[in-house]
Amino acid sequence: MVDIKDYDCAYENKWCPGCGNFSILSSMKEALVKLDISPEQILIVSGIGQAAKTPHFLKCNMFHTLHGRALPIATGAKVANHDLTILVNSGDGDCYGEGGNHFISAVRRNIDLTLLVHNNQVYGLTKGQASPTSDPGMITPLQPSGVISSSFNPLAVALSLGGGFVARGFTGDPEQLSGLIQQGIMYNGFALIDILQPCISFNKVNTFGWYKKRVYDLSKEGYAPDSFEKAIQLSMEWGEKIPTGILYKKEGVSFTERIETLKSGTLLSREYDPMAVEKVIGRI
Amino acid sequence: MGFDLSIKVGGEAGQGIQTVGDIIAAVCGSAGMYLMAINDFESRVRGGHSFFQIRISDTCVNAPSLEISLLLALNKRTYELHKGEMTDGGMILGDSEIFSEDKDVTCVPANDLAAKAGGKIFSNTVMAGACLSLLGAPFEVFRKVLTERFKSKGSDIVEKNVTAARLGYDAVEDTDFRLAPEWTSLDSKGMIINGAQAVALGALAGDCRLAAFYPMSPATSVMRYLTGMAEDFPIIVEQVEDEIAAVNMITGASFAGVRAMTSTSGGGFCLMVEGLGLAGITETPIVIVNAQRPGPATGLPTRTAQGDLQFVINASQDEFPRFVFAPGTPEEAFQLTIKAFHLSQKYQVPAIILTDQHLHDSLFIADRGAFNIPREIERFIINDSDMENPAEYKRFAFASNGISPRALPCMGKAIVRATGNEHTEDGHISEDAENRFKMVNKRNAKISRMVSELNPPEALYADSRIILAEWGSPKGAVRESVDIMRDDGLDVGCLHFSELWPFPAEEVRKMLKGKDIITVEQNSTSQLSRLITEQTGIFSKGSVLRYDGRPFYPEDIAEEIKTNME
Numbered sequence: 001m002v003d004i005k006d007y008d009c010a011y012e013n014k015w016c017p018g019c020g021n022f023s024i025l026s027s028m029k030e031a032l033v034k035l036d037i038s039p040e041q042i043l044i045v046s047g048i049g050q051a052a053k054t055p056h057f058l059k060c061n062m063f064h065t066l067h068g069r070a071l072p073i074a075t076g077a078k079v080a081n082h083d084l085t086i087l088v089n090s091g092d093g094d095c096y097g098e099g100g101n102h103f104i105s106a107v108r109r110n111i112d113l114t115l116l117v118h119n120n121q122v123y124g125l126t127k128g129q130a131s132p133t134s135d136p137g138m139i140t141p142l143q144p145s146g147v148i149s150s151s152f153n154p155l156a157v158a159l160s161l162g163g164g165f166v167a168r169g170f171t172g173d174p175e176q177l178s179g180l181i182q183q184g185i186m187y188n189g190f191a192l193i194d195i196l197q198p199c200i201s202f203n204k205v206n207t208f209g210w211y212k213k214r215v216y217d218l219s220k221e222g223y224a225p226d227s228f229e230k231a232i233q234l235s236m237e238w239g240e241k242i243p244t245g246i247l248y249k250k251e252g253v254s255f256t257e258r259i260e261t262l263k264s265g266t267l268l269s270r271e272y273d274p275m276a277v278e279k280v281i282g283r284i
Numbered sequence: 285m286g287f288d289l290s291i292k293v294g295g296e297a298g299q300g301i302q303t304v305g306d307i308i309a310a311v312c313g314s315a316g317m318y319l320m321a322i323n324d325f326e327s328r329v330r331g332g333h334s335f336f337q338i339r340i341s342d343t344c345v346n347a348p349s350l351e352i353s354l355l356l357a358l359n360k361r362t363y364e365l366h367k368g369e370m371t372d373g374g375m376i377l378g379d380s381e382i383f384s385e386d387k388d389v390t391c392v393p394a395n396d397l398a399a400k401a402g403g404k405i406f407s408n409t410v411m412a413g414a415c416l417s418l419l420g421a422p423f424e425v426f427r428k429v430l431t432e433r434f435k436s437k438g439s440d441i442v443e444k445n446v447t448a449a450r451l452g453y454d455a456v457e458d459t460d461f462r463l464a465p466e467w468t469s470l471d472s473k474g475m476i477i478n479g480a481q482a483v484a485l486g487a488l489a490g491d492c493r494l495a496a497f498y499p500m501s502p503a504t505s506v507m508r509y510l511t512g513m514a515e516d517f518p519i520i521v522e523q524v525e526d527e528i529a530a531v532n533m534i535t536g537a538s539f540a541g542v543r544a545m546t547s548t549s550g551g552g553f554c555l556m557v558e559g560l561g562l563a564g565i566t567e568t569p570i571v572i573v574n575a576q577r578p579g580p581a582t583g584l585p586t587r588t589a590q591g592d593l594q595f596v597i598n599a600s601q602d603e604f605p606r607f608v609f610a611p612g613t614p615e616e617a618f619q620l621t622i623k624a625f626h627l628s629q630k631y632q633v634p635a636i637i638l639t640d641q642h643l644h645d646s647l648f649i650a651d652r653g654a655f656n657i658p659r660e661i662e663r664f665i666i667n668d669s670d671m672e673n674p675a676e677y678k679r680f681a682f683a684s685n686g687i688s689p690r691a692l693p694c695m696g697k698a699i700v701r702a703t704g705n706e707h708t709e710d711g712h713i714s715e716d717a718e719n720r721f722k723m724v725n726k727r728n729a730k731i732s733r734m735v736s737e738l739n740p741p742e743a744l745y746a747d748s749r750i751i752l753a754e755w756g757s758p759k760g761a762v763r764e765s766v767d768i769m770r771d772d773g774l775d776v777g778c779l780h781f782s783e784l785w786p787f788p789a790e791e792v793r794k795m796l797k798g799k800d801i802i803t804v805e806q807n808s809t810s811q812l813s814r815l816i817t818e819q820t821g822i823f824s825k826g827s828v829l830r831y832d833g834r835p836f837y838p839e840d841i842a843e844e845i846k847t848n849m850e
Contacts, residue, residue, distance in 0.1 A: 011712050043693045045536070048704075056703075056712055061693035063539055064703035064713075065532070066562050072529040076536025076544065077693070079494055079520060084540065084694055105525040261520055267493040268541045268692075270518035272661045277489045280513050281655050284475045 002038045004029055007058045014053060020197035020208075021050060023171035024118055025057055028087070030174075031181035037085060044087045045074040047099060049125045051091035051118035068098025071106045074113050075255075081268040082112070082256040085185060092119040096132040096152045103154075106190055107161040112254040114184035114191045117154065120199035121206050128202035138205055155235035158192045159228065159248055165191035166231065167246045170215050171198065172208060176244065183246065189254040196242070211242070218245035225249045286342050287465040290349050291415065292366060294335035295358030297328050300408045304356065305336030307412045307429060309647050312340045313476040315425045316469040320345045320760070321647040322835055327501070327585040333361055338647075340419075340465060344473075346613065346648065346760025350839050353463045356415050357382075358408075363389065373463050377414055377456075379407070390418075392455045401448035409445045413452025418461040422470070423453055477650045479643030479757070482614035483547070483573055484509035486621025488517060491661045492571070493542035495521045496533040498552060501585050502641035503575040506547040527552035531559030531572065538568050539702060541665065541692040543625050547573035550592050551581065557599045560634055564604030566702040567680070567688070567727065569628035569635070571621070576640040578833045587833025588641035590756055590806035593815065596636045597785050603724075605731050607635040607738075608785035612759030615654035616782050617643065622658060623783075627737055629664045631730050632690060638784075640806070642835040643757040668696035675699075678709040682722060686729030731786050738783040740791035745770070745777030751796065752845075753824070754804040755781035755812050757835070762804050764838035769845060776845075781812065789819040796822050803827045804841055 007029045015021050032042060039059040046052035048067035055062035065073045070088050078086055095103050095117050106115070122140070123129040129142045132152035139146050158166045165187045169177040177195065184191035196215065198208040218225070218234070223245070225231065231248035256262050264270070293305045302323065309321050317340040325334035339349050351371035357363040357378045363386065367376065380391035392414045398407035409430070416426055427446055434442045483506045487495065497507045511521045524530050527548050534544035548556065553574045563570045574596055578589040596608055607627055611617035617639065624635035666689045668674040677698035681688045688709075693700040701711030706723060708714045714723075741753075744763060754762045759780045769776045779795060796816065801824035803813040810827040817823050828844050830836055 014713075040697055040699065041694055043540075053713070055701075059699065061699055062701045062703075062711070063536070063566070063693075064701075064705065065535075066558055066704055069528065069532045069559070069562075072524070072532035073536035073539070075529075076494065076496070076533035076538075077540035078536075079522070079533070080537035080540035080542040080544070081694075101525050102529055105529065259520060261514075261518060264518075267518055267520065267537075270493075272491045273517075274489075274657045274659055276516050277485070277657045279516070280488060281475075281485060281652075281657070284477060284481070 002033050002036050004033050007032065007039055009057060009059045011056050013057050015050060016201050018200045019050070020120065020171035020199070021054065021118060023174050024116065024177065024195055024197065025054060027174045027177040028116070028181055029058055030178040031185065034178070034182055035185060041085060042087065043077060043084050044089060045070045045077065046089040047091070047094035049091040049094045051089050052094060054089040068094055068102065070094065071099060071102040071115070075106065075109065075111050078111055078113060078256060079267065081266045082262055083266055086113045087185070088113055088115045090115065090117050092117060092121060092131040092133040093123050096154055104157070104161060107158050107163045107192070109255040110164065110189045110252055112189055112256060114181065115193065116181065117192070117194045118197045119154070119194050120197045120203055122199050122203040124199050124202055135205070153235060154192065154194045155247055156232065159232055159235055163192055163248070164189050164250045164252045165246070166235070166248045167191070167193045168244045169193050169195040170211055170244050171195060172212050172215070173217065173244065176217055180246065187249070189252050196244070214240065214242045215244050216241060218243050218247070288339070288341040288345065288349065289353035289463055289465065290337055290339045290351065291354040291356065292335055292337045292352045292369070293356045293358070294333065294362030294366060296331050297325060297334050298330040299358045301334050301336050301358065304408050304412045305338060307433065308415055309338050309476060310429045311416055311421050311426050312338065313649060314429060314472055315422055315467055316471050316473060317465070318342065318344050318473050318649050319476070319647065320347060322348045322642070323645040324834070325586050333365065335362065342465070344649070347764050347838050348835060350837050354415065354418060354461070356411055357389070358411070375418060375461055377411065377418065379411070390456065390459055392452060394452070397451040397455060398448055401451055402444035406444055406448035409448040410452035413449035414456045417453040417456050418459060418464065420464040420467055422467060423450070425470070426453070474649040474651050476647055477614045478645060478647050479611070479614050479617045479639055480505035480645070481509045482617035482650065483621050483637065483639065484513060485655070486618040487545055488513060488519070489618070489657045490622040490625030491543050492545050492625065493519050494534055494537040494544040495519065495546065496524050496530040496544070497546050497548065498524060498527045498530050500549045500552045502577055502644045503547040503549045503552070503573060505644055506573055506575070527555040528559060531556035531570070532562070534570050535559060535563050535568050538570050539566070539693065543629065545571040545573065547575060549575050549577050550579045550595070553592070553596070553599070561600035561602070561604070562704045563634045564600060564606065565704055565706070567632035568702070569632055571624045571628055571635050571637065573637045573639060575644050576638060578831065584833040586641065588757070588806060588835055589831065589833060590640060590811070591831070592638060593755065593784070593807070593811040596638060604727055605631070605633050605734060606785065607633060607734065608638060609635065610638040610756035610782050610784050611643065612756055612780055612782055614648050614650040618655055620782060626662065627734070630662070631734055632687060633730065633734070638756060640757050664690060666691050668698055671698060679711045680707060680709050680723065680726070682709060682726055684729065685733060686726050688726070735786045735788055738786070738788050740788050741795065742780040742782070743777065743795060746795065748775045748777035749800055750774065750776040750802065751799040752776065752778040752802050752804050753781065753812060753816065754778065755784060758804050758806065761836035761838045761841060765841035765845070768838060768842040772846065774846070774849070787815065787819045792816065793820040793822065796820065800825045802845060804836065806830050806836070
């Protein structure tokens with residue numbers, strides 16, 4: 001049995017004390033332990049940002065990559081060895097801003113990974129600029145007259161592209177979050193978990209209290225996440241009330257399952273065959 | 285009696301120039317001719333002006349030639365544009381409906397004959413037939429080529445094409461073409477192949493497992509061939525959302541343990557540069573093909589150039605070791621692609637293959653003997669059983685030769701961590717000054733051994749006073765220009781650079797010391813010349829440069845050098 005201590009890592013944590021990321025980190029560990037996945041068996045890929053530092057703070061195989069590029073890197077690793085269990089840690093700027101095109105494409109591919117977006121509606125690493133999910137009107141040192149663009153709605157976008165596992169978590173409810181991560185990992189396909197995470201240093205609007213007052217857990221309201229129409233409606237709900245939990249879930253065929261070549265085993269496990277090359281050259 | 289003649293097929297995009305050209309080339313190649321063909325086209329699907337030019341000879345040819353012996357004009361514009369290129373005794377062939385007024389054109393009623401064969405659509409086959417008839421090509425070979433080419437479309441289409449071919453062939457039966465070659469030896473001299481196809485074959489022989497790409501001329505053809513040949517291989521060819529995704533996807537695949545590549549042109553390479561740096565600092569082997577075209581930005585999308593040498597050597601912020609190869613022929617493209625995969629794995633560095641539109645889209649007769657396939661693939665990967673204590677594994681352990689033993693993620697007790705930040709030996713972020721020195725030095729420590737893996741430039745008449753130095757695809761044209769100049773009594777030789785980086789400075793210094801060096805390059809600022817000076821302290825006397833997007837012709841190079849000598 002895997003123990004939560006197995007995930008201990010001596011590397012010094014570099015987040016601000018009180019950061020919502022700590023809650024995500026412990027929910028991740030708890031989810032992995034519950035699923036009996038050891039640190040040797042998990043690959044965590046991340047982009048750039050405070051969220052992307054996550055894999056340094058637990059014992060795991062990891063690739064901390066470039067701003068916005070975690071998803072293509074993770075996709076490449078999954079295609080090479082589809083037996084891997086892969087988690088991706090990203091942030092609202094990393095995933096929805098710099099990596100927007102990759103986010104869109106990952107949903108469309110339905111690549112079997114679990115994407116955790118630490119969504120604090122602000123840039124933390126670069127100290128307080130607006131992010132794609134900042135609410136219009138939010139004032140920052142670099143947007144002194146307030147954000148003038150409308151905000152990016154990751155859940156609605158994922159749903160509209162055919163996403164089959166679309167969920168929202170909140171760092172104030174670690175039990176729910178751990179459950180979502182477990183279900184995301186178990187889900188066969190691309191699982192998006194957008195996580196509301198207060199930034200105690202730079203977001204003075206969307207604070208812990210602000211979220212706490214608004215969020216409600218769909219599963220406690222008897223909601224069944226099997227209706228696309230209801231899910232779309234819920235994805236648009238933002239303001240006085242903010243739904244959390246799984247908005248939509250449907251079974252599908254994942255990217256690597258759709259590729260004929262992979263039916264005979266992972267790319268990594270296959271033998272090199274010089275005779276096959278010889279045959280191709282012979283045909284020219 | 286030797287022969288050397290060029291056939292030009294010209295018309296609008298969409299008229300089937302390339303199909304006619306390919307068929308003529310296939311017949312000539314199958315019937316024992318040496319050949320070389322260039323493909324000149326505009327960035328449009330319909331209209332404009334394009335041509336396909338095939339040079340056939342009884343000796344090996346690797347460059348196009350200026351004078352045309354047989355011009356197949358599919359429209360009036362081709363005739364107007366190219367009639368001045370005709371050699372003495374040359375013939376122009378055209379459709380009677382277009383050229384009835386032009387006395388210097390040998391007319392064939394292409395549409396009427398095509399209608400007899402089964403429809404207007406066969407008029408190109410009629411013209412190809414007339415062309416091959418004038419050349420004296422054996423009809424049986426022609427029939428075989430058509431059968432092979434159209435068999436997937438059914439026997440009816442094959443039959444109609446053969447009928448159309450025969451009608452075209454017979455239409456000019458009584459016309460004498462005095463430049464027609466002799467068809468004595470019908471044994472094929474090698475395989476008909478273009479550079480893109482050779483790169484694709486090299487990728488298969490190099491055990492590439494993932495090829496991710498975003499379409500861009502002239503690079504897409506590598507992926508098209510790979511897709512076509514990949515059926516029996518454990519390889520995935522995947523079109524992705526952009527070039528940034530392509531380079532990062534192959535980096536992720538390589539991190540997880542398979543060989544992976546992408547192909548693009550300069551503009552796409554620009555987008556990949558950030559990913560190149562990630563592969564550099566995380567010591568992840570990847571192979572990138574940059575098929576050059578004139579730029580910057582969109583430049584001349586369907587044409588050829590060599591403007592990216594200094595760019596790819598230096599691309600990315602800061603510094604890290606990499607390999608750069610520049611094949612000059614399909615044989616080299618095949619061999620160097622295999623070598624790029626092998627060395628990038630061995631040294632855990634990115635490898636870049638610089639090709640160009642000319643190499644990718646031109647047809648050559650390649651020597652089958654040069655297509656040696658590795659019997660096995662060296663992996664350069666360790667696992668738990670190779671380690672004393674897998675739990676203590678450090679992916680970036682300080683190794684005196686710079687090569688830290690590489691394990692794969694999730695394959696045992698060893699934990700594998702990588703990051704694009706500067707890092708400790710075990711792959712965690714580190715801002716420590718001493719660690720930074722040691723990590724940069726570790727990566728750079730590979731360079732001296734990397735140089736020793738590379739072959740020195742290939743010399744022809746190395747003892748000559750004048751040495752033409754070139755890299756990549758101008759090889760054939762430069763070598764032929766040397767022969768032309770030597771026939772005129774000039775003491776000239778040449779040096780072909782195909783394994784360019786890390787630069788073999790010592791070898792090159794020895795080869796070039798005391799020579800009058802002239803570089804021949806398809807850029808406007810003599811990038812190879814600058815590189816030689818930077819690396820060896822030797823200055824060249826001048827350069828022959830072409831940057832109009834068209835390939836070099838041997839006669840032009842010889843002419844320019846002779847003029848400069850006077």
